[in-house]
Amino acid sequence: MVTLDNIKEAKENLKDVAQNTPLTLAPILSELFRSEIYFKKENLQLTGSFKLRGAYNRIANLSQEKRDKGVVAASAGNHAQGLAYAAKQFGCNATIFMPEATPLTKVSGVKSHGAEVVLTGENFDEAYAAAMKYKEENGVEFIHPFADDDVIAGQGTISLELLEEIPDLKQIIVPIGGGGLIAGIAIAAKAINPDIKIIGVVASGARGMKESYKSQSPIDSASVRTIADGIAVRDVNPKLLDIIIDYVDHIVEVTDNEIANAILFLLEKHKLVVEGAGAVATAAIMHDKIEIEDSKVCAIISGGNIDVTMLSQIIEKGLVKSYRKMNLIIKLMDKPGSLTKLSEIFKECGANIVQIDYDRDSVKLEFGEAQITISLETKGEEHQRVIGEKLKQNGYRFKQI
Known part of the structure; x- marks a missing residue:
């Protein structure tokens, strides 16, 4: 205890x-x-992360004989980085088994401290099973991330x-x-x-x-x-x-x-x-x-x-949920000036266009139609309501996404 x-x-x-x-x-x-x-x-x-605390304390309490043999662990990322850093301080080899979906930033962090990384399994528990097998086969100390x-x-x-x-x-x-x-x-x-x-x-x-x-x-x-x-x-x-x-x-x-x-x-x-x-x-x-x-x-x-x-x-x-960004799909006539007219509406409403994609080739479109996907910077829920009303008043068919 x-x-x-x-x-x-x-x-x-x-x-x-x-x-x-x-x-x-x-x-x-x-x-x-x-x-x-x-x-x-x-x-x-x-x-x-906090994981350095436990990993370092565990290696600090190992005998020199066990450190010399090396250590192995399983981790979703943070224990791996803490252990890799601790092992490096004690001159101890470390092999870390991590789930295949572990974020790159965590994998890179482990490797930067000199540990060997093995990506395996869909989650921590599958990586853990692989690490335990490695422990038995190589006679090294297993450093558990929590137990x-x-x-x-x-x-x-x-x-x-x-x-x-x-x-x-x-x-x-x-x-x-x-x-x-x-x-x-x-x-x-x-x-x-x-x-x-x-x-x-x-x-x-x-x-x-x-x-x-x-x-x-x-x-x-x-x-x-x-x-x-x-x-x-x-x-x-x-x-x-x-x-x-x-x-x-x-x-x-x-x-x-x-x-x-x-x-x-x-x-x-x-x-x-x-x-x-x-x-x-x-x-x-x-x-x-x-x-x-x-x-x-x-x-x-x-x-x-x-x-x-x-x-x-x-x-x-988060920007979409807080009404600071508005994503729209809008249909318009595929002719000169159509996009200019649409952008004037956004200008009148005080909405800034941050991204736009123009599609005239989709089989879902009628001949002479175009579809744009557009992202706007907006100032809240009421601002987005005003933009929607203005588009309807000008006869545009649109969908908010």
């Missing part, structure tokens, strides 16, 4: 490696929910930092994938202040731990699918479940749309680049999944290693 003393020892191991990441007030959320809401910004940790006492203790050092800065903290909201982060945070926090509440957050597409917590026994997800790849864990580890049952007060879930909203909110309002798993605690607050009024709360931003392609998609969809 991991104890507060183990976590304090881990802090000593990490003193020259892991950063004491910023803990800052989130003014917009605090005002909205009439509470003091803080962000613990582990996305600014070395390697871009390991040294790893749990390393993650628990976050609580020590939190409660040193804010001793009267009332709630800590923590992402849950495999459970190592929330287990370490909860053990340390409850040992220091038994009255503090620990709230876990899972993604709706990977809700095995929430279902298991509710039933008090392991229930594996049939499948996992979520933009929060860092917490896309299918199988529930019994050891972690027991700790979570004992120490965690409540578990909630957030959808991918809610996670995307939080990613965009953190980027736009707080200038923070955050991955899906790192945004779930903020998403739970934003979408009223947790009772926090008149409280002092910390949301753990666990990581920032988001693929730029995914970030681009989230931004694009």
Whole structure:
């Protein structure tokens, strides 16, 4: 069993490696929910996530003989980067098995620290099975991303930092994938202040731990699918479940749309680049999944290693949902001046054209017709309504997409 003393020892191991990441007030959320809401910004940790803490502590506690043989791990990305960095510091070879769909930014991060990467399987659990096979065949030490006492203790050092800065903290909201982060945070926090509440957050597409917590026994997800790849864990580890049952007060879930909203909110309002798993605690607050009024709360931003392609998609969809971008398909006569006349309407409405595609060859079009797909910068829902009315008044057939 991991104890507060183990976590304090881990802090000593990490003193020259892991950063004491910023803990800052989130003014917009605090005002909205009439509470003091803080962000613990582990996305600014070395390697871009909290995982460095547990991985480094685990290798620091290995014998030199085991380090010399090398280590192997399975990871959706952040544990891999933390372990690769730690192994490099100790001069230890590391082989990391990662799901085939792991974002390029995470794969590149692992390779940059000198580890060997093997992409295999559709999710963490399939990569884990391949890593365990490699362990048996090569006699190397397996470093589990969450079900390991040294790893749990390393993650628990976050609580020590939190409660040193804010001793009267009332709630800590923590992402849950495999459970190592929330287990370490909860053990340390409850040992220091038994009255503090620990709230876990899972993604709706990977809700095995929430279902298991509710039933008090392991229930594996049939499948996992979520933009929060860092917490896309299918199988529930019994050891972690027991700790979570004992120490965690409540578990909630957030959808991918809610996670995307939080990613965009953190980027736009707080200038923070955050991955899906790192945004779930903020998403739970934003979408009223947790009772926090008149409280002092910390949301753990666990990581920032988001693929730029995914970030681009989230931004694009966010602009459409917030009525700041309007995408239209419009039919018009294929003759000189038609496009000019249409653009004059947008000019009158004060809408800026940012992209346009002109199609006159589609078999779905009548002869003499053309179809354009156009993207406009707009100023809100009312502005888009005015544009639609103006198009109708001028006889245009269009569809908003």
